[in-house]
Amino acid sequence: MKGLSIDYATLLPALSPVAGLVLVLLADLFAPRGRRLPWGIAGLASAASAAATLPGLGLGGGSTRETFCIIPTALPAGGGRLPSVEGLPRVCLWSADALGSTLQLAAAVSALVCIALGWPRVRRRRPEAGTREPVEAVLLLAALAGTVVVAASRDVGTWLVALELATLPVIALVALSGRRSSAVGATQLLVTSLVSFALLVLGVALWFAATGSPFLTPDAALSSAGALSATGAPTNVVLPSVSSGLVALATVLVLAGVGFKLSLVPFHAWTPTAYAGSSVSVATLLATVSKVAALAALLVVLRAVAALGMPGLLAIAVLASLSMTLGNIMALRQDDVVRLLAWSTVAQAGWVVLPLVSVSALGVGASATYVLTYVVATLVAFAVVAVTLRDHPTGGRTLAAYEGLWQRSPWRAGALVLALTSLAGLPPGIIGLVGKVTALRPVLAEGWVWLAVIAAVNAVIGVAVYLRWLRAVITEREVSATGDDADAEGTTGGTAGRTVRAARRPVVVAGLALSAAVLVVVSVQPDLLLRLLG
Amino acid sequence: MALTLMLLLPLLGAIALIAIPGETRVERAIAFAATVATAGLAVVVVWGRHEVDVPWIRALGVRWHFGVDGISAALVLMTALLTVAVVAHAQSGPIPKGGSGSTFLGCILLVETGALATFLARDAILFFVAFEVVLVPMWVLVRRFGDDHVRDETRADAAGRFVLFxxxxxxxxxxxxLLLVHHQGTSDLTVLAQRHGAGLSRSLQVAIAGVLLLGLGIKVPLWPLHTWLPSAHTIAPTAGSVLLAAVLLKMGTYGIVRLAVATVPRGVAELSPVLALLGVVGVLWGGLACLVERDLKRLIAYSSVAHMGFVALAIASGSDTGLQAALFGNIAHGVVAALLFFVVGDLKEQWGSADLRVARAALRDKAPRFGLALVVGLAAALGLPGLVSFWGEFLALYAAWSPAPGRPVALMRVCVVLGAVGLALAAAYALRVARIVWAGEGSDLAEGRAAEPVGDAHGARWAVVMALVVAVVGLGVLPHLLLGLSDSAASGLLAGLGVTP
Structure with missing residues (x-):
């Protein structure tokens, strides 16, 4: 294709996981018994991907790192010539600005932490069982590649394929993660993704019908709003009012499709089952990388639509308030920490889309900020769960297992306190507080006071949710109640056994330390995180 | 510099304390040194009117902007000095059960940090952040260190109610x-006060003032939003009750003055009849509840509702005198409530409960120091002239009788009459407590442990209580010490001149 230029340096964030994927397959070919090697490669590939996004972070003032740029004339757009050709500059299929790069970075770092949390043990459970680790590493890297690509994609084809690439491997990961209930979770997830895919395709088709353009860019959106007729272009476009209505409909369908992946109510039903059924590292992946992918996809569309100056979308307001309310209320009733976190992600997803009621740069930036704060805090919470589960494989998922954590391991408890208060939006989790402020700002700027009040009430229920867990952490466990102690600590118990176990999980602890360090830094200086978005 | 240090000292002290496990002498020394140094710095900061202003969250336009002015000076001093008293008091007795002493003291220091930052913040969003800082440590104080005579669910209920409300x-x-900041384009409180609501339509001002008053009214607490207060006070350990009554409640009224009165004056003026009515209902409700309440700590908590009602009435009057009365009433209630909660907390510690129905040995003869402090506190609570509360409440009624132009005079005067009835109720309940606890009505029926006299106050605890008694009497005799501090600032704030530091 003429005029197509490819800048491989710009593509590095996506190329690194793909290269890692190939390397894992090769490694599996030569050392099929290797269990840690594939994960090591996957970790390196994620780290490389994270590093490759760094040049994009400093971009400000609307500058982007683009590649796959083409001159639109070369495209046969649905038979007829596009009337908008003369006015348009080149269009790039890959365009990563500060916001996109930041989301890519968040996805890569989250993937890195997930890899650390799921670091395989040395011994195999059964000698005859095949090694699953290479497969899991490949799937994980594929999901990461999809996420990275979707954040930078600017045309419907890439967007759709990348979004599915980010979703489908996760389903396989859930199915593979071993527990009996994981099959149920995977099935639910699969059915949900199929429906969501159908909605997305329909939305994209409507977009194409309305704009006549396969690009998800502001220019394309404007071409639907009659900007062309002003330039005296031929009138083979549909009527402006009709087509901007179509764009709105397309946006709502895309929102519904992405809603499944973001687990917004009423598209959330798969969430608790899938989280509870899968291993902690896969649940972390679902809660972080998948969410970043879904939001990045949504933001690509909404940033294009924002050019139209559309009034706020009532659909988003309704979804956000439903998600926050139902997620929080259900989370209040959970005693299993993974389920609690699952419902909490439903509620947090409401907060993530809340600022999008203002379809504007302000709303998009606020939503991205909130998702970053959520991802950082959630990573730490899941990391603590993973470490605790390695200590007490049997009862580590209940809230009761966290009683007296403050006494037993103050550092882990401190990290958990910071994560939970960040999610609740209370100091010392300053970053969560800043996230709430940022999320509410566009809502009020557009005058949605009732929505802000619903959000305020939900902030209160959210605090109740996280304080339940926090209460267990700070509760002093009676020293005399050793019977319970031994039970919860696993059968071997004792200090000696614990230190041996602690030595056995250095990588998991490293994952916790990495995520906790990020959380502490952005809590002390939130500006570091906010300025990333340009 | 001194200001930043003043905020950092208690924060670093708290972090050090929480990081230290177990019980050693070191943590007591750290806590005491940190609070004393903070109090010293507070005096320096207030005296020199220090200010610090550096960018913090550029993306939100939030600045790390703290400063003292006439409105906040007295509150800053009171917070810093009271925390010294609280720490000294806590260290001279057993740490409440429920956790290590270092965590307990660390939480107290965190509350101090948050309160000082709230009073000093000159940026609206920074104010909000600081306002939230006190929540988790206070929750820990109530939840973990609360009254261990009650069931765990009761503690959970009290702490949860406090934090959720x-x-x-x-x-x-x-x-x-956020509404205000969005429409004014800045979150600098000084600028917002100078604009004085210019450029905001009447309905918008009313909306902003309504939301702000509703939110801050929960903290004050205004009737009918006060239901979290009695249980939190009853369950909290002495240190928690004192901080809650003397410092945390003030954040509510201070916030109303700083955020609502200064920035959306028309909106507050429109809503002032509601504010006045709720304040007066609070005065009556609190007074009536105190007449029948059986738990001594809960009784003091209800009296707080009544006293804060007077402050709300004073703010509603909208006049210069009213604002002065509100600021004075804040400090007065802080000192008196601290004194009463110290005394009652000590008594409850020895009695095991604070039930007034249990016949106990009288304080008058057996524990004269406690008796003296209790009587002074109760006399102040009923608004005896010559004691500190008198000025706050008298000035509040005086200001409400002739409110600022534009306020409904008739309604305000009705409120004044009802407020005066509330003062009578205060006399009734104060004398009821004095009769039972101090004079020992029915004490001859006491049997068993209750018949034994309590050990009298001594050492650091006695010094703390005495210092507060001196403050109650001293500020009552020389009210202009406080009134002079806030005089020009109050009139400047109402005139929209901004507050000159």
Whole structure:
């Protein structure tokens, strides 16, 4: 294709996981018994991907790192010539600005932490069982590649394929993660993704019908709003009012499709089952990388639509308030920490889309900020769960297992306190507080006071949710109640056994330390995180 | 510099304390040194009117902007000095059961940090952040270190109620702040006070003032949003009760003055009849509840509702005198409530409960020091002239009788009459407590442990109580010490001149 230029340096964030994927397959070919090697490669590939996004972070003032740029004339757009050709500059299929790069970075770092949390043990459970680790590493890297690509994609084809690439491997990961209930979770997830895919395709088709353009860019959106007729272009476009209505409909369908992946109510039903059924590292992946992918996809569309100056979308307001309310209320009733976190992600997803009621740069930036704060805090919470589960494989998922954590391991408890208060939006989790402020700002700027009040009430229920867990952490466990102690600590118990176990999980602890360090830094200086978005 | 240090000292002290496990002498020394140094710095900061202003969150336009002015000076001093008293008091007795002493003291220091930052913040969003800082440590104080005579569920209920009510209030306040900041384009409180609501339509001002008053009214607490207060006070350990009554409640009224009265004056004027009525209902409700309440700590808590009602009435009057009365009433209630909670907390510690129905040995003969402090506190609570509360309440009624122009005079005067009835109720309940606890009505029926006299106050605890008694009497005799501090600032704030530091 003429005029197509490819800048491989710009593509590095996506190329690194793909290269890692190939390397894992090769490694599996030569050392099929290797269990840690594939994960090591996957970790390196994620780290490389994270590093490759760094040049994009400093971009400000609307500058982007683009590649796959083409001159639109070369495209046969649905038979007829596009009337908008003369006015348009080149269009790039890959365009990563500060916001996109930041989301890519968040996805890569989250993937890195997930890899650390799921670091395989040395011994195999059964000698005859095949090694699953290479497969899991490949799937994980594929999901990461999809996420990275979707954040930078600017045309419907890439967007759709990348979004599915980010979703489908996760389903396989859930199915593979071993527990009996994981099959149920995977099935639910699969059915949900199929429906969501159908909605997305329909939305994209409507977009194409309305704009006549396969690009998800502001220019394309404007071409639907009659900007062309002003330039005296031929009138083979549909009527402006009709087509901007179509764009709105397309946006709502895309929102519904992405809603499944973001687990917004009423598209959330798969969430608790899938989280509870899968291993902690896969649940972390679902809660972080998948969410970043879904939001990045949504933001690509909404940033294009924002050019139209559309009034706020009532659909988003309704979804956000439903998600926050139902997620929080259900989370209040959970005693299993993974389920609690699952419902909490439903509620947090409401907060993530809340600022999008203002379809504007302000709303998009606020939503991205909130998702970053959520991802950082959630990573730490899941990391603590993973470490605790390695200590007490049997009862580590209940809230009761966290009683007296403050006494037993103050550092882990401190990290958990910071994560939970960040999610609740209370100091010392300053970053969560800043996230709430940022999320509410566009809502009020557009005058949605009732929505802000619903959000305020939900902030209160959210605090109740996280304080339940926090209460267990700070509760002093009676020293005399050793019977319970031994039970919860696993059968071997004792200090000696614990230190041996602690030595056995250095990588998991490293994952916790990495995520906790990020959380502490952005809590002390939130500006570091906010300025990333340009 | 001194100001930043003043905020950092208690924070670093708290972090050090929470990081230290177990019980050693070191943590007591750290806590005491940190609070004393903070109090010293507070005096320096207030004296020199220090200010610090550096960018913090550039993306939100939030600046790390703290400063003292006439409105906040007295509150800053009171917070810093009271925390010294609280720490000294806590260290001279057993640490409440429920956790290590270092965590307990660390939480107290965290509360101090948050309160000082709230009073000093000159940026609306920074104010909100600081406002939230006190929540988690206070929750820990009530939840973990609360009264261990009651069941765990009761403690959970009290602590949960406190934190959930307050979070609802502060989030609503955030909604109001964001509305205000969005329409004024700045979050600098000095600039917002100078604009004095210029450029905001009447309905918008009313909306912003309504949300802010609703949110802050929970913290004050205004009737009928006060239901979290009695249980939190009853369950909290002595240190928690004192901080809650003397410092945390003030954040509510201070916030109303700083955030609502200064920035959306027309909106507050429109809503002032509601504010006045709720304040007076609070005065009566609190007074009536005190007449029948059986738990001594809960009784003091209800009296707080009544006293804060007077402050709300004073703010509603909208006049210069009213604002002065509100600021004075804040300090007065802080000192008196601290004194009463110290005494009652000590008594409850020895009695094991604070039930007034149990016949006990009288304080008058057996524990004269406690008796003296209790009587002074109760006399102040009933508004005896010559003691500190008198000025706050007298000035509040005086200001409400002739409110600022534009306020409904008739309604305000009705409120004044009802407030005067509330003062009579205060006399009734104060004398009821004095009769039972101090004079020992029915004490001859006491049997068993209750018949034994309590050990009298001594050492550091006696010094703390005495210092507060001196403050109650001293500020009552020389009210102009406080009134002079806030005089020009109050009139400047109402005139929209901004507050000159």
């Amino acid at each position: 307050t979070v609802l209030g502060s989030t609503l306040m955030l909604v109001g702040i």
